[in-house]
Amino acid sequence: MFAWVIYLLAVHSAQTTADEIFFKSTVVEPYIEMRTHPGRGYPIFYIAERGELVELLKRKTDWIKVRNSRGVEGWVHVDEIGKTIDSMGEPLNLKSPDLESFSNRTWEFGVMLGDYDGTDAVTAYAGWHFTRNLSLELAATENFGDFSDGRMITGSIVHQMFPDKRYSPFLTIGGGVRETNPRSSLVTTEDRTDNTASVGAGIRIHLTRRLMLRFQYKHYVILTDRDDDEEVDEWKIGISAFY
Amino acid sequence: MENWNKRLLLGAALYAFAGSSLADEQPEQVQVINPEIDRREITTDAIDTEDFEIGAYVGILSIQDFDSEVVYGVRAAWHVTEDFFFEANYGVSEGDLTSFEKLSGGAPLFGDEDRDYSFYDLNLGWNALPGEVFLFGKRALKSDLYFVAGVGSTEFLGDNWFTVTVGAGYRLILNDWLTWRIDVRDHIFDRDTFGTDDTTNNIELSTGITIFF
Numbered sequence: 001m002f003a004w005v006i007y008l009l010a011v012h013s014a015q016t017t018a019d020e021i022f023f024k025s026t027v028v029e030p031y032i033e034m035r036t037h038p039g040r041g042y043p044i045f046y047i048a049e050r051g052e053l054v055e056l057l058k059r060k061t062d063w064i065k066v067r068n069s070r071g072v073e074g075w076v077h078v079d080e081i082g083k084t085i086d087s088m089g090e091p092l093n094l095k096s097p098d099l100e101s102f103s104n105r106t107w108e109f110g111v112m113l114g115d116y117d118g119t120d121a122v123t124a125y126a127g128w129h130f131t132r133n134l135s136l137e138l139a140a141t142e143n144f145g146d147f148s149d150g151r152m153i154t155g156s157i158v159h160q161m162f163p164d165k166r167y168s169p170f171l172t173i174g175g176g177v178r179e180t181n182p183r184s185s186l187v188t189t190e191d192r193t194d195n196t197a198s199v200g201a202g203i204r205i206h207l208t209r210r211l212m213l214r215f216q217y218k219h220y221v222i223l224t225d226r227d228d229d230e231e232v233d234e235w236k237i238g239i240s241a242f243y
Numbered sequence: 244m245e246n247w248n249k250r251l252l253l254g255a256a257l258y259a260f261a262g263s264s265l266a267d268e269q270p271e272q273v274q275v276i277n278p279e280i281d282r283r284e285i286t287t288d289a290i291d292t293e294d295f296e297i298g299a300y301v302g303i304l305s306i307q308d309f310d311s312e313v314v315y316g317v318r319a320a321w322h323v324t325e326d327f328f329f330e331a332n333y334g335v336s337e338g339d340l341t342s343f344e345k346l347s348g349g350a351p352l353f354g355d356e357d358r359d360y361s362f363y364d365l366n367l368g369w370n371a372l373p374g375e376v377f378l379f380g381k382r383a384l385k386s387d388l389y390f391v392a393g394v395g396s397t398e399f400l401g402d403n404w405f406t407v408t409v410g411a412g413y414r415l416i417l418n419d420w421l422t423w424r425i426d427v428r429d430h431i432f433d434r435d436t437f438g439t440d441d442t443t444n445n446i447e448l449s450t451g452i453t454i455f456f
Binding site for chain 2: 022023036037038039040041042056057058059060061062063064065092093094109111113120122124142144149181183184185208209210211239241
């Protein structure tokens, strides 16, 4: 029964919408290789020759699903598609992400792990680059201490001095809100919410394709209701991807 | 002379043909450009990318020192390359009585609210063993055996615990956008609820459906 459901779904999917209009490009290299699935290990089952017109149906990571005039569908690497030409004779502006894409990224998302004032901390963040040098970032951090754990939202502005470099250092300042929850084993302490201000520096390193590594240090000032503000150091390492 | 005749005949025929065809085309000449045809300018930006995966799952969570319970969750993934993906999960379950509470028959150690178990994790996944599955000898479906590792938080027994998650899973891509997944995850965290710091392993077996978009 289950197998039949899968089969019906698979068959149904094979009949891709014929009435939709797709981008068409012409093969100018001697041939392009079409694979059965999006992945470098999958078998090449068909070759589209020079002069053949292919429709570009969809993209998954670095693979593009194409259909030729005979209706044969297969997956071609984006770098090979980048060598085909459009109706004006221009090569398509398609390639797998590289250092240049890293320099010109608009969005980045990542996960970081590290030490916040001697406790384990986890961060997820998103960044939007509105110029090549400047970006806005929003980060959610949770840290886990012996006496309390906390959650923090931080908005920051990030400046990178050398956007073209593989090793790209940055400076950041920001502000946010922190909620501290004392451990349930401690008695008569209440949750508290404070504003924070932060300053920091770090480096992003382009690894490969869309992936990058990120190290950062931040110094937080927690504006408490008590007489003294708290000052906290944070070290983080993370992995991010850009778009 | 013969040539002249030929030319004359050809010329007349040509004139007649051209004349007739001109006469035929005359009324259509008004419509040289058909305004009904809209030029479809499609750019490569219009190519649909399907790198995101979202879905839900159900399974069994074995909570250390407690029972195995049903767990429900949602997950989202971003496939960054054909090899690596980022994944976020959120799941909820509930701890039953501990063995001690069952055996002693006394008052329960924890309130019902404290027994609510919820977690999130942020993982990096690696499609280690991509493959193909053959169905009825007619169709070949893509599959991936992957490993994940990440960090996150578990809320249980009234506190939040820093949690490391490791696991493996299998994804069968039924068509271009629908997948079926089976996952095994170990959520590891240190818990000091019983007085000493104990490292707990909470193993989750689950199955679910995700869609690519």
